[in-house]
Amino acid sequence: MATRIMARLSRRETPHTTWCAQDHRCGVAEHRSPDITADEIGGRAWLTRIRAGDVEYIEIRARIPLHSNEKVARWQLATALQIMRELLNEVFPRLSRLTGREQRPAISRRTA
Numbered sequence: 001m002a003t004r005i006m007a008r009l010s011r012r013e014t015p016h017t018t019w020c021a022q023d024h025r026c027g028v029a030e031h032r033s034p035d036i037t038a039d040e041i042g043g044r045a046w047l048t049r050i051r052a053g054d055v056e057y058i059e060i061r062a063r064i065p066l067h068s069n070e071k072v073a074r075w076q077l078a079t080a081l082q083i084m085r086e087l088l089n090e091v092f093p094r095l096s097r098l099t100g101r102e103q104r105p106a107i108s109r110r111t112a
């Protein structure tokens, strides 16, 4: 536990970016953009651009109402998972080109 705390305390402060919020959303070594929101069609999704150290990534959050019928709700969940797989493959194709692997095990793994 003490080691973990020391690791946090030793992070080097990084400057704000041109796109980050430059307020309480940023940390010492993590910078976050204001949320980009899509809410035109019933559900709501938020994208946030993040730089942590020298790595940048997209954080995606979504709130999608599920149907009260369990069968329809499960179809919604399966569809959302499939679309997330497609999204990951579409926006992060570089990994398969670098490794020569077409399938990413964590993405293509089926849930029970």
Ligand SMILES: [Zn+2]
Pocket: 015, 016, 017, 020, 021, 022, 023, 026, 027, 030, 031, 032
């Ligand atoms: Zn910042």
